[in-house]
Amino acid sequence: MINIAIMGFGTVGSGVAEVLTKNHDSIARKCGEDIRIKYILDLRDFPDSPFADRVIKDFELIEKDDDIKVVVECLGGLHPSYEFVKRCLLSGKSVSTSNKELIAEKGDELLQIAKDNNLNLLFEASVGGGIPIIRPLDQCLAANEVYEIAGILNGTTNFIMTKMIREQMPFEQALKLAQELGYAERDPSADVDGDDACRKICILASLAFGRHVFPSQCYTEGISKITLEDVEYAAQIGGVIKLIGRCKKLPDGRVTLMVAPTIVMRSCQLANVEDVFNAILVRGDAIGDVVFYGRGAGKLPTASAVVADVMDCVKHLNRRKYLFWEKGAPDYVADYREWETSLYVRASSFDAEAAFEKAKEIFGEDIRRLHREAEPAGELAFVTGKDTEIVLMQRMRIYENSGCSVIGCIRVCDL
């Protein structure tokens, strides 16, 4: 029998206890060991919980108990998660965590400590909730040189975009609905501003390319500026607007990555991913395109991924799995503006025709004008040809200085 501890008894933590109890027998059969929850660390009390008797408030009880072989971290946030996980590893306990912020900020350091102590630090649940992605990327696609990953990594924003696209629901109203349904926090900024997706693409980039990428190195843009007009124009070129996290390996060995609302063509597998679902597209030299799709959040999906990691830790006590990446570096991440893209631009001008002619002068003859129903006079939308963002943004400034006020612009994805 293996004793484990759960740190944090919130949504995911209580889900972990629920899955371990509900599927106890098949889990025991599959990993050849009985798994017993000995401690649950939380500052709150849970008098009505069946696990009430295991709830403790003192972390040291876990740290000092050699009976505990595996610790589940579901506290979230960076502190005290970081300190606790570090101390668990230093005291010889493998760790399974769902904490994306922790792995995105401290993954390289913690993986090194795990390696030095021949322990496992697993985090399948940190990206894509219950969707298997970390292990497949590390093992199943190991024979590939993965060179690009693009994904819908945040269910809340995808739900909001789906409502805007399918039901022409304005952003604010869709956000409110997401909050009512419990998909979005009262403070939705981490989702809406793209921070959550940023942490996830950083973890995927670190794992796929072998060196740590920090959230501070990832250009991140949220969806709060997206309007129904943008959605309508995007549809006109056969696209939908999605919050996409992308990373790419460059020929010189550096990586480039970003999180931003992006117009994705309907023909792309990511375009059909709706509501709170997530999907991750992985490109490898041998495999070509692979897509992983499922619920990116939610109590039980996330918990099932954590428990799968716990089972893996139990099967690999005193024998590390190879999940690992090297320390990061400032010059490892290239300027995202070197990325080639085309832009959807929406502008207003007293004379749309003249403004379009001006746009042709500045962006080139190959720009394509878009129209929508009931288009107000003076509104203009077009898609530019492909170029690096540096060049496109220069032209954008020139264009604005020429008297056209740009209302918004969105990258058009060439996936």
Next chain:
Amino acid sequence: MINIAIMGFGTVGSGVAEVLTKNHDSIARKCGEDIRIKYILDLRDFPDSPFADRVIKDFELIEKDDDIKVVVECLGGLHPSYEFVKRCLLSGKSVSTSNKELIAEKGDELLQIAKDNNLNLLFEASVGGGIPIIRPLDQCLAANEVYEIAGILNGTTNFIMTKMIREQMPFEQALKLAQELGYAERDPSADVDGDDACRKICILASLAFGRHVFPSQCYTEGISKITLEDVEYAAQIGGVIKLIGRCKKLPDGRVTLMVAPTIVMRSCQLANVEDVFNAILVRGDAIGDVVFYGRGAGKLPTASAVVADVMDCVKHLNRRKYLFWEKGAPDYVADYREWETSLYVRASSFDAEAAFEKAKEIFGEDIRRLHREAEPAGELAFVTGKDTEIVLMQRMRIYENSGCSVIGCIRVCDL
């Protein structure tokens, strides 16, 4: 350094050698060992191959060489693959195979031998080509009770159906094109008749539910009878016809499975899987729906899955992974006709109106009539309500005896 042997130097076997060579350094880094191809077993000679010097014709050289720790089986077919793989395991060598027929027919026996000898028998490439599915099902979803799997498991038939749906290309012509493009064999029966998909769903069912299911236990129906008229009627109810392999766990512990052309609603993730791509939908009690998408065949995708297994074998020498299932049994698989479904029925009669009234009498008032452009007089198509196939087929016989000749019928999927 680890020495391996490759049995069978056809498409997949040569792909394995190519991937191991092309990505040699990163593979060595990832599994902490240099992997060297010592032998290639094939009856043919390959004088122009860079591996010409390793080609042997005598299996015993591999069997008797204790230097060989891992053997790759890409011979295909049941014999001599079965005998060779068995002898490899009995002589202490782990095996990675892409051979679905071998695993579907002999998996339980070979897995037992691997277990008894503390060796690994891995077969990620046997289902979904390069798509990670075996390992995720075994590990990532291990905390779930998986209760249903449905998939587009054969790229050739999916290519044909896509041509029929997108371009109204008749079956025979689409098949011919698939052969010209190298997607279909000169004898296409294994693909077109569903045998290939049958083997794959058997492997998935065996792994997900823990006991061996044999191809002979799986009701299998091919796509050769599907017409453009069927495609047109299916579109009218918002569906597309796909060759779907499905398996389900029943409350009484038995399983039911089948491979058959099925009308899938456009809203289902499987409906948007086109051309030679495969997709596998897995349903678990905690995770909900997860979909794995990618190239189900092809030299390099399949080879990359085989090589990933080789790397896993190398990382786990003398330490089994838990991939395993129990022996099968005749009474373990329930009659597929107990499965509830609704049916699309196409019939002809001198008087379509009367035939529809008759259909209502026999199938019930809730049947829905379908129409298509330029529908010839006397043609009738409708969708029945949901019931077990046993009941529906009885009604079908009664209907035919009432003077309506049924041209075709296709199950409508409730995924």
